[in-house]
Amino acid sequence: xxxxxxxxxxxxxxxxxxxxxxxxxxxxxxxxxxxxxxxxxxxxxxxxxxxxxxxxxxxxxxxxxxxxxxxxxxxxxxxxxxxxxxxxxxxxxxxxxxxxxxxxxxxxxxxxxxxxxxxxxxxxxxxxxxxxxxxxxxxxxxxxxxxxxxxxxxxxxxxxxxxxxxxxxxxxxxxxxxxxxxxxxxxxxxxxxxxxxxxxxxxx
Amino acid sequence: xxxxxxxxxxxxxxxxxxxxxxxxxxxxxxxxxxxxxxxxxxxxxxxxxxxxxxxxxxxxxxxxxxxxxxxxxxxxx
Numbered sequence: 001x002x003x004x005x006x007x008x009x010x011x012x013x014x015x016x017x018x019x020x021x022x023x024x025x026x027x028x029x030x031x032x033x034x035x036x037x038x039x040x041x042x043x044x045x046x047x048x049x050x051x052x053x054x055x056x057x058x059x060x061x062x063x064x065x066x067x068x069x070x071x072x073x074x075x076x077x078x079x080x081x082x083x084x085x086x087x088x089x090x091x092x093x094x095x096x097x098x099x100x101x102x103x104x105x106x107x108x109x110x111x112x113x114x115x116x117x118x119x120x121x122x123x124x125x126x127x128x129x130x131x132x133x134x135x136x137x138x139x140x141x142x143x144x145x146x147x148x149x150x151x152x153x154x155x156x157x158x159x160x161x162x163x164x165x166x167x168x169x170x171x172x173x174x175x176x177x178x179x180x181x182x183x184x185x186x187x188x189x190x191x192x193x194x195x196x197x198x199x200x201x202x203x204x
Numbered sequence: 205x206x207x208x209x210x211x212x213x214x215x216x217x218x219x220x221x222x223x224x225x226x227x228x229x230x231x232x233x234x235x236x237x238x239x240x241x242x243x244x245x246x247x248x249x250x251x252x253x254x255x256x257x258x259x260x261x262x263x264x265x266x267x268x269x270x271x272x273x274x275x276x277x278x279x280x281x
């Protein structure tokens with residue numbers, strides 16, 4: 001009974017920590033990412049992945065010819081571990097100091113801007129379904145939507161950089177080189193996913 | 205007292221987890237540190253105005269293609 005209660009409390013604490021970290025990433029991305037890179041509580045990863053799964057389940061009802069949510073989640077799961085595995089092995093080959101756990105935690109939290117964008121775009125799809133027109137309101141919405149998307153993209157780039165910075169402990173140039181090598185295979189891979197209509201925009 | 209000392213030590217270890225960035229040239233390092241300093245706390249304060257300026261510039265340069273981009277993005281989820 002005591003262990004069950006303890007387990008439940010631990011679970012709730014992890015959930016609260018995920019919510020706290022999500023908000024802290026908005027206000028203090030550097031400090032929060034540094035803390036996240038030292039995390040060891042895997043229940044937090046579970047909650048983030050659960051949120052991702054909830055998104056796929058939600059979006060399943062919006063699309064015309066969708067893949068089942070479990071399949072999309074599985075592809076996301078493969079994407080995620082391909083990406084973390086790639087950076088881990090690249091850092092190992094280049095003899096950089098790296099911790100796989102730290103990489104998993106930081107990359108999981110850097111999914112947050114992606115999730116916000118995908119959730120909000122689905123919401124806009126419901127409230128203001130495309131296509132947009134060249135009317136005044138159409139142009140106004142386009143300017144707002146692209147500004148909003150671009151801000152989230154910049155934030156995503158910052159979190160991605162910080163993930164690599166704290167996990168590999170390398171300098172700016174080396175992180176840029178690693179990212180360029182990553183893009184060499186990830187760009188054709190994203191086109192492949194786009195072609196099969198699994199992800200039109202890469203979910204990373 | 206011992207508790208505070210331990211917490212302080214842990215905090216210092218956390219802060220110095222990585223070496224500061226050095227971009228090779230003093231000028232570059234100086235501007236990199238100034239820019240990243242601004243992005244460490246609530247980056248949206250700077251990201252949103254920068255994004256707005258880029259989008260306005262895009263609107264003047266691309267015109268209706270911006271609407272096509274919005275359409276493509278709206279179907280992108």
